[in-house]
Amino acid sequence: MKRTIVNPIIKDTVTFLQTVEESGGKMSDIEITLMPEGGNPLHYHKTYSETFTAIDGELGLKLGKKDTKILKPGESYTVEPMSLHSFFNPTDKEIKFNIKIKPGHTGFENSLRIIYGLAEDGLTNKKSIPKSLKHTAIIVCMSDMNVPGLLTFIYPLLKRMANKSKANGEEKKLIDKYCI
Secondary structure (H helix, E strand, C coil): CCCEEECCCCCCEEEEEECCCCCCCCCEEEEEEECCCCECCCEECCCCEEEEEEEECCEEEEECCCEEEEECCCCEEEECCCCCEEEECCCCCCEEEEEEEECCCHHHHHHHHHHHHHHHCCCECCCCCECCHHHHHHHHHHCCCECCCCHHHHHHHHHHHHHHHHHCCHHHHHHHHHCC
16 A cells, blocks of 8 residues: 555645554554645544644644634644644645544545545546545545535435445445555
């Protein structure tokens, strides 16, 4: 399994420093290189915390709907489960940061591998969002990513789609193709 994966659409790089399997379930330790204007939408996780540490350049964290924190190299911040957050690159240069997920989460690791693989295969849009709603459902559910607001109301539909995809073997096909 590749240690480093690259998203050819958004040019971000993920390096798995220690997987959940290697840590005996204790953590997923990941280093990310994020391009200018890169980041993700507000979300929360129910089952794990994320500790962000800026390595090279400043890392922006949006905490809740109004608070923003900028981490300088060497600074860390932990987002607890159920806490609304997102990360972003507030600079005009690529940045590097670390995320430690505790306890480790195989679904999170697999979701990164799948979304980067889909991007490589031309199956995502220019923002690296899967073109298939079924793929989106699988990724969102396997990574324990929960989105606030109106999207909360479609989560049950996504969960149903993901469960159906798991039952008919589609999730396994994605894992077999991109995660092994």
